[in-house]
Amino acid sequence: IFQLGRLYFNQGENQEAILQFEKVLQINSSHLDSYYSLALALIKEGKREEAILALEKALAISPDNQVIKKKLEELKP
Numbered sequence: 350i351f352q353l354g355r356l357y358f359n360q361g362e363n364q365e366a367i368l369q370f371e372k373v374l375q376i377n378s379s380h381l382d383s384y385y386s387l388a389l390a391l392i393k394e395g396k397r398e399e400a401i402l403a404l405e406k407a408l409a410i411s412p413d414n415q416v417i418k419k420k421l422e423e424l425k426p
Contacts, residue, residue: 350376351383358390366390381410385417397424 354369370387373380384407391400404421408414 351380351386354383354386354390358386363390363393367394379410381407381414384410385420388420392424400424 350369351373354366354373357363357369358366367387367390370383370390373383374387377383384403388400388403388407391397391403401421401424404417404424408417408421411417
């Protein structure tokens with residue numbers, strides 16, 4: 350399901366990608382890559398606040414992840 354989400358994301362089909370990443374997270378609520386990818390898709394859809402929430406959940410799973418920290422810094426005012 351995650352790979353299908355990535356495929357949709359890579360093709361610019363962000364809404365479909367978001368649905369797939371959310372499905373993964375329903376199955377496994379600690380899937381770090383799904384939270385991060387969900388955030389990226391949400392950003393492309395202009396849903397900054399939702400993207401921040403997804404990144405914060407990812408950071409809770411991986412508190413030392415510099416990539417996630419940097420992306421959060423970019424999004425937060």
